[in-house]
Amino acid sequence: MPAKNRNAAREWFDTIFYGGLIAIIFRSLLLEPFNIPSGSMIPSLHVGDHIFVQKWSYGYSRFSFPFGSWNMWDGRFFASHEPKTGDIIVFRKPNDNIEYVKRLIGQPGDTIKMTDGRLYINGKLVERKDAKPYIIANLPKSLRSVGYYKENMSIKGNKIWIDNKPAPFNYTIEYKPDYVCNANKYECGVFEATEYTEILPNGVEHKIIEMADNAPLDNTPEFKVPEKHFFFMGDNRDNSADSRTSAVSYVPRDNVLGNVWFIWYSHNYYSNMLAVWNWGNKMRWDRFGKRKKQ
Numbered sequence: 001m002p003a004k005n006r007n008a009a010r011e012w013f014d015t016i017f018y019g020g021l022i023a024i025i026f027r028s029l030l031l032e033p034f035n036i037p038s039g040s041m042i043p044s045l046h047v048g049d050h051i052f053v054q055k056w057s058y059g060y061s062r063f064s065f066p067f068g069s070w071n072m073w074d075g076r077f078f079a080s081h082e083p084k085t086g087d088i089i090v091f092r093k094p095n096d097n098i099e100y101v102k103r104l105i106g107q108p109g110d111t112i113k114m115t116d117g118r119l120y121i122n123g124k125l126v127e128r129k130d131a132k133p134y135i136i137a138n139l140p141k142s143l144r145s146v147g148y149y150k151e152n153m154s155i156k157g158n159k160i161w162i163d164n165k166p167a168p169f170n171y172t173i174e175y176k177p178d179y180v181c182n183a184n185k186y187e188c189g190v191f192e193a194t195e196y197t198e199i200l201p202n203g204v205e206h207k208i209i210e211m212a213d214n215a216p217l218d219n220t221p222e223f224k225v226p227e228k229h230f231f232f233m234g235d236n237r238d239n240s241a242d243s244r245t246s247a248v249s250y251v252p253r254d255n256v257l258g259n260v261w262f263i264w265y266s267h268n269y270y271s272n273m274l275a276v277w278n279w280g281n282k283m284r285w286d287r288f289g290k291r292k293k294q
Contacts, residue, residue, distance in 0.1 A: 031055065032257070033264070034090055034101065039172070040234035040241065041101060042136060043195060043207045044088060046172045049287060050265040051101075053090045053258040058083055061254040063092045074254060083230065086204030088260040091232070091251050101260065102242050103206065106223070106231025113222040114244065117213025117237070119198070127199040134195040134209050135160060135171035138188045140181040144270055144281070150190065157281030158268060170195055175269045193238075211238040220244050228253045262291045 036049040045051070055064055059079025083089060083104050090101045106112045111122050119126040137155055139148055147156040152163045160167040181188035193209040200206075212218070215238040223243070225231045229250040234240025242248050270282035 031261070032090075034099065036101065039136065039174075039239060040236050041088070041103070042172055042236040042239075043134060043170055043209055044103075044235045045101065045260070045263075046266065046268075046284070046287070047174045048267045048269055048284070049263045051263050052261045054261045055258045057081075057259045058256055061256070063255055063257060076254060083256060083259070084204075085202050086200050086206060089230075089232070090257045090260065091230075092255040092257060093248060094251060094255060099257065100232070100242075100248065102232035102234050102240070104230055105200075105233045106225040106243070108225050108227050108229060110225045110231065111222050112220075112225065112231050112243075114218055114220040117210055117215070117218040119233075121201055124201065126201070128196040128208070129199070130195075130197045132195045133169040134193040135167070135169065136191045136193060136209075137171060137173045138181075138191075139173065139175055140178045140188055141175045141270070142178050144175060144278075148190070153190070155190070157270065158284055173268050206235065208235045208237055217244045223250075226250055230256070262289060263287050264289065 031052045032055055034051050034053055036045045036047055036051065039047050056078070058081070059076040061076045062074070085104055085107060087104045088101065089104055090099055092098070093100050105119070106121065111120075113120045118128070137148070137160065139155065144157075147154055149155075153167075154161045154164075155173060158173055160171050160173070162168065176188055191211065193211050195207055195209050197205055198208050210218075217238065217240075223231060229252055231243040232248070232251055233242045233244065243250060266284040266287035267282050268284060271278040275282075
């Protein structure tokens with residue numbers, strides 16, 4: 001190979017290698033992007049939110065780095081503080097490589113119980129207040145151009161109107177492929193919930209939604225969080241696979257990746273990214289840059 005071609009090939013290799021190395025270091029030590037794929041953290045995080053996670057907030061474990069499942073070491077280092085009850089945290093689900101985002105509800109030694117939809121921490125009822133209506137609208141994409149209309153409610157793009165006025169309550173809207181809606185009638189529709197402000201024992205206030213107070217996870221046995229583990233729950237209390245289920249259960253401290261910092265991009269899947277003429281109905285501009293540490 002001529003020297004000129006060898007030099008060009010070497011430059012390409014160096015660019016790819018060092019660019020990849022810098023990206024790995026940045027994602028491992030500083031900020032890692034994640035996409036919210038499910039509605040388990042509604043109303044705090046919506047499907048289609050893209051978030052940055054602070055990797056330095058609680059120090060680093062083997063799960064902070066690529067190939068962390070190789071079990072190269074245990075424990076965390078460079079931890080300036082511990083996760084706080086109420087923090088929204090991304091963690092690696094125990095026993096596999098699936099990453100979840102939930103709210104930290106229980107510290108080591110805490111007892112957690114749900115009774116009739118109410119949360120008890122260490123035997124004390126957690127206050128919830130300010131009940132308000134909340135709407136989750138999962139619509140087929142075929143309704144994008146015509147909109148959704150029922151009685152006095154209309155939905156188009158990112159907006160809900162009641163009696164031709166902006167809805168006086170909070171909501172989230174997502175557009176799904178028609179085949180998804182046709183395959184599962186429970187996947188799409190307009191679902192009514194109640195939004196509450198929940199006040200955790202350390203004073204952290206955050207929003208939750210409840211579809212009802214008698215759903216399968218609204219009545220649980222009492223959980224006692226083991227040493228060096230955490231108990232996580234979704235803010236969408238009736239639609240969250242979290243520590244109340246055997247699929248997740250208690251999360252080891254080492255599996256914590258970091259806390260959610262802010263939403264850098266958000267959309268509702270209305271159309272593909274190249275259709276710039278649809279951005280007005282696709283982009284959730286009011287969520288760009290929204291901080292979500294709690």
